Amino acid sequence: MTQFRTLLYPALLAAPLFFGSCSKDNESNNSKLEIRLTDAPGDFRAVVLDVRQLEVHTADVSSADGWYTLAFQPQAINVVEYVNGKSALLTSTDFATGNITEIRLLLGPDSYVIGRDGQRYDLKTPSGQTSGVKLKLDNVTLRDRETFQLLLDFDVAKSIVERGNWKPNNDKKERYLLKPVIRVVAQDIKxxxxxxxxxxxxxxxxxxxxxxxxxxxxxxxxxxxxxxxxxxxxxxxxxxxxxxxxxxxxxxxxxxxxxxxxxxxxxxxxxxxxxxxxxx
CATH class of the missing domain: 2.60.40.1120 (Carboxypeptidase-like, regulatory domain)
Incomplete structure (x- = not known):
């Protein structure tokens, strides 16, 4: 099992794309890629991420920049529901064997938190960071007829930052910024x-x-x-x-x-x- 940690850059908006899940049959020169999301607890009643699209980067340069869009249904995910060993399945899909070097999550504009006060606060993304939540991977190789899992461990406490100039009478939409910190646990599933x-x-x-x-x-x-x-x-x-x-x-x-x-x-x-x- 290999672990990685990085500070990431979320996207403001990505176009929706619709997919179906894949069956678990074994096909020649095909592996299975599974991506799951879990949470390190934070001081919120809810933390909802507006996840629009998942992509991975491979060593195959035949596609545009080596990026491939994965099977994923755009959805709002309350990450605080996935703690203590629970995880949300984002995708489980057939994928060509070979190396993957990076994963990218594209987030929409509708992420928000519910604070301990019961109030909803929109999560703002720092301006200019529109390239997606990027995670670098090392030594991740998908092999024929094997399943590889990437577990995205979202750190709520470090990812949601309160604005220094925020006051209770200010607009609730301006209280928090979203600066995702995610630890990736990668493993062959055997x-x-x-x-x-x-x-x-x-x-x-x-x-x-x-x-x-x-x-x-x-x-x-x-x-x-x-x-x-x-x-x-x-x-x-x-x-x-x-x-x-x-x-x-x-x-x-x-x-x-x-x-x-x-x-x-x-x-x-x-x-x-x-x-x-x-x-x-």
Whole structure:
């Protein structure tokens, strides 16, 4: 695991762009890039960031300046909801293998905080800083059929600065400036689940659902002719594994049935063996 820390420069406005999430299938020369946002607590009831767009910079110079726009639905994110191990999933998308050197968040003009006094204060961005929130990355390589996660740790206490000349009778919109300080935790995601099914002739589809996050991730594979299966490149968390037979039992034998296993714990760099699952 590698950590980086930098002072960043937010954008005043970026045009909306609409995307869908990507499935977790394995494709040749494709990796998976996951970006999440978490928060170091600060003294506010709410801190809402108007996030409009996500981009990454690669060593590939065939695109304009090497920047690629990622799959992301523009949204307002209350970062104080994501503390103590919780994180908001910004994107999980297929991406070409190779090196990425930088990530950029484009922010709109509608970021704000709710203070301890219950009042809303717009977050102002210093003039001229319109190039986006930029994070430099070192030694980040996306490899074939692996998932790489970037966790953006937003430091509220250092990122929101009260104007020195602000007084209670002033316009509330002018109280705070947004000067994001974000720590990036980058890691290859190498957790996995494996097991077997019986009868093997059921050839089930196997679906692992990460239920320990607000918007569940879904990963899938299929058991082979011997009944064995393995799901790789899984983020850490608690999973529910579901089995759906794709064949019909021969006449005179018990019918194949769906099955579910719950509370399966996945830890990075480890393989969780769930043993044998009966589909009769």
């Amino acid at each position: 957790g996995s689940i494996r097991g077997t099914v019986s009868p093997a002739a059921a050839l089930p589809q196997v679906i692992a659902i990460r239920s320990s996050i607000t918007v569940a991730d879904t990963f899938s594979t299929a058991a082979d002719a011997s009944g064995a299966y393995q799901l790789s490149a899984l983020p850490s968390g608690t999973y529910r594994v579901e089995f759906y037979p794709t064949t019909t039992a021969p006449s005179g034998q018990a019918a194949y049935k769906n099955a579910v296993k719950t509370n399966i714990t996945v830890v990075n760099n480890q393989t969780t063996d769930v043993g044998s699952t009966s589909l009769n």
